[in-house]
Amino acid sequence: MAMAYKQKLRRSKQRKAPPPKEIPPLCPPTPQRASFVEQKKSVDLVDRTDRPAIRFVRVEDRLIKVPEGLFAQMSGRIRDSLGFTSATGGGSTPERPIFLRGHTSDQFEQLLRAYNSYPSLDMRTMTLDNILTIGELAVGYEMRILVEWLRPCLHILVLDHNTPLRTAGSRVYQRMLWLAMCLRSWKIYTSIVDKWISRLYWGQLPPIPALLFADAHGIAHLLSHACYVYLVDVQKLLTTGKNINENGALSPRQEMYIKSGYLSLKTTWSKLQRNALEFRSSGCVLHAQCVSVWRQRWKAFANAPCSTSDVDVLKRLSFMEDSLREDVVLDRCMAPSCKALALGAIKRRRNEMALELHHHFDL
Numbered sequence: 001m002a003m004a005y006k007q008k009l010r011r012s013k014q015r016k017a018p019p020p021k022e023i024p025p026l027c028p029p030t031p032q033r034a035s036f037v038e039q040k041k042s043v044d045l046v047d048r049t050d051r052p053a054i055r056f057v058r059v060e061d062r063l064i065k066v067p068e069g070l071f072a073q074m075s076g077r078i079r080d081s082l083g084f085t086s087a088t089g090g091g092s093t094p095e096r097p098i099f100l101r102g103h104t105s106d107q108f109e110q111l112l113r114a115y116n117s118y119p120s121l122d123m124r125t126m127t128l129d130n131i132l133t134i135g136e137l138a139v140g141y142e143m144r145i146l147v148e149w150l151r152p153c154l155h156i157l158v159l160d161h162n163t164p165l166r167t168a169g170s171r172v173y174q175r176m177l178w179l180a181m182c183l184r185s186w187k188i189y190t191s192i193v194d195k196w197i198s199r200l201y202w203g204q205l206p207p208i209p210a211l212l213f214a215d216a217h218g219i220a221h222l223l224s225h226a227c228y229v230y231l232v233d234v235q236k237l238l239t240t241g242k243n244i245n246e247n248g249a250l251s252p253r254q255e256m257y258i259k260s261g262y263l264s265l266k267t268t269w270s271k272l273q274r275n276a277l278e279f280r281s282s283g284c285v286l287h288a289q290c291v292s293v294w295r296q297r298w299k300a301f302a303n304a305p306c307s308t309s310d311v312d313v314l315k316r317l318s319f320m321e322d323s324l325r326e327d328v329v330l331d332r333c334m335a336p337s338c339k340a341l342a343l344g345a346i347k348r349r350r351n352e353m354a355l356e357l358h359h360h361f362d363l
């Protein structure tokens, strides 16, 4: 009887197509019984084939049956930390489940469904939250196959013309940026940071979530711009000595960033009010006159009443560039080529400042 069973099993194994060479033996998920048979010596087969190749996990208050193949996709480090590798250990019975923490049972079920659907997992049929949840858990459990599935998904989500980041809230930005960092996808990372900064300046997203996330993850460029936008929001409070951290969102160190930025940017603008930006000569014959009238008009516009705060130096520089470009006195008294160079100096100074904002906040 046992011999007949073995022959049947052998024929069954012969009919099975060999796994594709380019796919590692652990992945994609293979039928559990076949996976189990391949790992055991033939002498064990009769005794063990009836045993379901599952493990029991507990997530929150739910006991969930999980194919062993899902654990096989995890890195060895994660399997060891979960106590999976011991044959008699965690998860082999409902009484001794593997405890999974750091996510909800619903989120884990999304991962489980993704595992069961792969390689037919289609992002077009999934919600954004669904894709990000699967990505986060796959990264957390170091499931290489699903992480590699995530990579092009994230690429499309971030770089597509109709990216959800055009309207998404801060939480989606945090989740996507975290995934981009884990995947070391620098093109995606840079694009998310740039989009986030733009929406901060457009007033579409609040600066505090960006500030906290950037500070926690050492993203200086995002942090400095979030500090800048927050500073512009609260500068009136600082001017009157009021509390800028009423709801306690900022740590004392982060509050110091804002206060340092306030003093530094006020000083910067004060210097700019007194001293016009210098520019190269275009080789005109009356360049002394160009310089003289430029300095005069600069001071006039820099000291004119303005609704923009003094600490918002980036906006003040944009205002200066626009005003001086339209100024009829400059048109009359300055060589056009020198005027173009002078306006170019403002733009350059503004761009340099935007890249080096972190100095103002002592980051």
Ligand SMILES: [Zn+2]
Binding pocket: 281, 282, 283, 284, 285, 286, 287, 288, 290, 291, 335, 338
């Ligand atoms: Zn000139």
